[in-house]
Amino acid sequence: GxxxxxxxxxxxxxxxxxxxxxxxxxxxxxxxxxxxxxxxxxxxxxxxxNQTVFLAIAIAAMFASQGQILIQRPDLLLKMLMPVLIFFGVNFWLGQLIGHLAKFSYEEVACFNCTTLARNSPIALAIATSTFGERPLIALALVIGPLIELPVMVLVSQSLLRLRLQK
Incomplete structure (x- = not known):
């Protein structure tokens, strides 16, 4: 190093x-x-x-700080997207399985899943940046990570609500 x-x-x-x-x-x-x-x-x-408004403001601030890099290299977003989505998908279903095996209530499973996904998101970024053949652009990863993570967390919360309604 x-x-x-x-x-x-x-x-x-x-x-x-x-x-x-x-x-x-x-x-x-x-x-x-x-x-x-x-x-x-x-x-x-x-x-x-107004949570959606605050989320949009946070995303806009992230773009403002490093948006130029993202505009110059939009391919990096696509390269990071698949490994991050796979990581979150595997974590979500593992959380569901562990919650089922541990006989957690819906509320406990939802909390467990969201906490696990949010706490593991830096690991997802590390995995995604390691998929690049070149040296990772850390600043860009810090912008792209939340841009992928935040919509994924919205999808997770909606999936958890649908799973609750199915039971």
Whole structure:
């Protein structure tokens, strides 16, 4: 491998920006909602109703950050799509099988599946980027991964709902 120097202040700044600030905002929001329960319920209903909008904003932000690379190399999206879809499909059905064998309730199986898929998505990205013959473009993988993962998670949640209705 090749040694890369990392500016520790830059790293700390980004950790604060990406992890600490959102965590503090979440804690403050939670406290405010708990103090004003009637207000909090209204806000939560509005947030729940606009989840698709927030998802679209997140995807737009990811495209804005690395979209130029994706436009230059659209073939990479297609190369990553199949291994990621296979990975998520196998994980979904394994989660269903394990949930059935463990006699989980629907709610437990749904939670187990979604948690397993979300926690394993970095592994899926590693598998997909290793399918390239060339050196993987990490920035592009970080953009493409969620672009594939988020719609897959929507499909998983819809599949789980259909499976629930069939029982």
């Amino acid at each position: 090749k040694l890369v120097s990392i500016n520790i202040l830059f790293l700390l700044e980004n950790v604060v920006l990406v992890l600490v600030i959102p965590l503090l905002l979440a804690l403050i929001s939670k406290r405010l909602i708990q103090k004003n329960n009637h207000l909090g319920q209204g806000i939560m209903l509005k947030i729940a109703a």
